[in-house]
Amino acid sequence: MKKISIIIPCYNVAPYVDRCIRSITVQSMGLEHLEIICIDDASTDGTWEHLQKWEQAFPEDVLLIRQDVNRRQGAARNLGLQYASADWIAFVDADDWLEPDYFEQMYAPVRNYACDVVVCGIAGDYSESMTYLKEEEREFAKDEYILSDTEEIKRKTLIKKSLNIFAWAKIIRKRLLLEHHLFFPEGLVYEDNYWYPLLHIYADYIYIVGKKLYHYFVRASSTVHSFNTDHHLDRITILMMKWEDYEKRGLLQVYHGELIFDFLWHAVAFMKTLAFRYERPSFSHYLLHQEVIRERIPDYTMDAFATVFSGFSDMERICFDALRNSLDRAGFQAFLEQIHQLV
DSSP states (O other): OOSEEEEEEESSOTTTHHHHHHHHHTOTTOGGGEEEEEEEESOSSSHHHHHHHHHHHOTTTEEEEEESSOOHHHHHHHHHHHHOOSSEEEEOOTTOEEOTTHHHHHHHHHHHSOOSEEEEEEEEEOOSSOOOOOHHHHBOSOOEEEEOOSHHHHHHHHHHTTTOSSSBSEEEEHHHHHHTTOOOOSSOSOHHHHHHHHHHHHOOEEEEEEEEEEEEEOOTTSGGGOSSOGGGGHHHHHHHHHHHHHHHHTHHHHSHHHHHHHHHHHHHHHHHHHHHSOSSOOHHHHHHHHHHHHHHSOHHHHHHHHHHHTTSOHHHHHHHHHHHSOOOHHHHHHHHHHHHTTO
8 A cells, every 4th residue: 555645736737747756766765655646748759758757667667648629737636636546645846856765755744633734845856866965954943743723823824834835845635625625726826825724714724844855946837937928917817816715715714814914925926927027017907906905905904914014025015005005007017127136
């Protein structure tokens, strides 16, 4: 019986996917305990051929799924979850890689504690090769166990983002995901933004490994770093979907302030995306984004959060003020000039 099912969405990652899977096959935990599920999301390069070689090398440990239509990472993760046989789930992006003892370190707390989620630190990495950290580079905090079984504690973890804002760099009990319908939006980018607040709310037992064990590959051609692409507008769609889901689940009444803060935090993030991921940021997109915010968060609530954002960076404060105030075209251009001066 496999202990951990590793779900890897793959789309046009031929230059990187070998490094990712190799880092899994050399895990100190032993491949016999790991199930690798790769979902080719209708790649148009040689990704599928790379995956087939790994399946041929490790037929008992690698499962391949090929989609005819690109449905984005959220759909690929949801599909992989349907095929997962282990009790624990790990999401890994195909251009990232893992420290050699990643799963050994992540699974160790499960033996000694009641755990829903185990999370570790992240190393942003620009390397084109599979480099590893020195031991002193891995340490960033003390291990911490959080019994998050009250609304008060869950509010704190939501604000601190104790489980980070990504699907990866953690292992999750599969039963938790299935029982609470913690699935990803499909056909959209920024699907993690929808998913991670729910994980914070429904996870009662959290263990934080105080080491950087996950290598996040920073590349300019990645989806979130690309320029002048419409998929950045998915941030707005995700915000609307989150709000609707919170209402259906009855979460806005219980975690009202925390979920509004998260909503505004991502609203500010979109303002930065609008300013820095487009050569000619659209005033219409700004107006649409502002309307989405104002329909859900009244002015007096925005005013109450102004003191919170005043303690953030100058860039985030300026973005928040641009959302809070109605800018005309000239004001929008002045906002863009002001924020670019801060870089």
